[in-house]
Amino acid sequence: MEVTSVSSRPTLPALPNPATIPVVASGLAAELAYAFGGPFHYLLPDAFTANLTAMQDALAGAGVDGFVYYAKKANKAAVFVERAAIGGVGVDVASAAELREALGHGVRGEHLMVTGPAKDPQLLRLAVTHSATIAIDALDELDQVISLALTGRVRPARVLLRALPASQPHSRFGMSEDELTTALKRCLQAGDAIRMEGFSFHLSGYALQPRADLTARLVDLCLTARLQGLEASRISIGGGLPISYTDADSWHTFLATQRPEHYHANKAFGTGDFYPYHSPVAGADALAALLATRPQDTESTLAELIRDAGIELLLEPGRALLDQAGATVFRIQGVKDRDGYQLLTVDGTSLSLSEQWFNSEYLPDPLLIPQDQTRATATGMFPASVGAATCLESDMLTWRKIAFPHPPRVGDLLLYPNTAGYQMDSNESPFHDLPLPPKVVIDHTDRTRPRWRLDRHFT
Structure with missing residues (x-):
């Protein structure tokens, strides 16, 4: 196999x-790959806890009263829900199964946020019963919740009214200005059956200024609702806090140099097809920057507006809480030589690396772990793309020809880094009757020999 220069391929x-x-x-x-006989995910819950603490510190540093809900859809693993419960924070759920899972792993009902469009009646019933906060997405949904609360007569239903962003008028989430006005009237008419706690929104993208502007608008709506006699003291800004997978220079160099010939079968990607794998501010730093942003047409920072209005800021981060909280490991079971590169086949599918199924590419370079550690010394650059063990041409884990430091061989492992956020199980399927990769929790990573256990996901 021909060795290529480092500069000839983007990394x-x-x-x-x-x-x-x-x-x-x-x-x-290597032992886990042998024990499971296939790919597996490993989870690092200490990273989740560190990310959560950093976000709570950012809120405290800005003097903002806030509460974090972990967006469970980002990873189905039970251990992250358990860490949320231990940390006294909440969980964002969008199905009855997710709600039951969160309760079963110790999250209090009043610490649940129920989101999603056109919620199933069973989900709404459970949410009202357990005093979860419900992000109301439509007027008919509000009517259902009012009916449930009036029928149960046990406790008031806790709701936020989700606003349609003016900057994204074609979003399928949220209510228009007129619908919000009608919703406020219905909350008032419902009396003690409804506890209207405030507003929420779903905003696509990672830009901070639009998020600050929309939050400021909802602060005004809270003040208006209070004048009508409603509580309106909380605002949920959803998720959307970016994270960085790589450094700035590597990211910008990659975007500037990548071309179709760098991919198997000359696969073409535009720069806009990729997740932004670098952000100037990420995670808790992005939250701090958001709170320091001045919304349009105001002289105050967002933090100052929130404090002055007596608002509790709610967050629903997923990816940002899972930064560096896990990785995915595959075993190479086939190697083919192509013209100037190799084509590897691993013992799993790209369904376990979900970015590919959005017609995109998970870009962070995988780590090659040789079965024979005597080959671990870097000797050159050996390009290879990575395919899956299925009968689909499109089932590629990595179209890009990765420049490995030594030739990949059958039995070697590929470790894809930082996959806990949305990569592990968003699209997994037992295609070809292949089992889903197990999730392994790594405890005590400060030990010479880390401890591990299987995750206790119920479903």
Whole structure:
């Protein structure tokens, strides 16, 4: 196999994660691959806890009263829900199964946020029964909740009214200005059956200014609703806090140099097809920057507006809480030589690396772990693309010809870094009757030999 120069192919090195070092160096990754006989995900819950603490510190540093709900859809693993419960924060759910799972792993009912459009009646009934906060997406949904609350007569239903963003008028989420006006009237008419706690929104993208502008608008709506006699003291800004998978130079160089010939079968991607794998501010820093942003036509920062209005800010982060909280490991089971590169086949599918199924590419470079560690010394650059063990031409984990430091061989492992957020199980399916990769929780990563256990997901 011909060795190519480093500069001939774009790379995208992942930001280092010290917790991965003992998993690989101790031989644990190789042992788990052997034990499970297929791909697996490993989870690093300490990273979740650190990210959560950083967000809480950002809220406190800005003097803002806030509450975090982990967006469970980002990863189905039970351990992250357990960490949320231990940390005294909430969980954002959008199905009856997710709600039951959260309750079963220790999250209090009043710490649940129920989102999603056109919610199932069973989900609404459970939400009202357990005093979860419900983000109302439509007038007919509000009517259902009022009816449930009036029928039950146990406790008031807690609701937020979801606003349609003016900047995204074609969004399928939220209510228009006229619908919000009608919703406020219906909340008033419902009396003690409804506790209208405030407003929420779903905003696509990661830009901070539009999020600050819309939050400021909802602060005004809260003040208006209070004048009508409603509580209106909370605003949920959803998720959308970016994270960085790589450094700025690597990201911008990659975008500037990547071309179809760098991919198997000359697959063409536009720069807009990729998730923004680098952000100037990310995670808790992005939250701090958001709170320091001045909404349009105001002299105050967002934090100042929220404090002055006595608003509790609600967050629903998913990816940002899962940054560096896990990785995915495949075993190479086939190697083919192509013209100037190799085509690898691994023992799983790209359904376990979900970005591919959005017609995109998960770009952070995978780590090659040789079965024979004597080959671990870098000797050159050996390009290879990575395909899956299915009968589909399109089932590619990595179309890009990754420049590995030594030739990949059958039995070697590929470790895809930082996959906990939306990559592990958003699209997984037992295609060809292949089992879904198990999730392994890594505990005590400060030990020479990390401990592990299977995740306790109920469903």
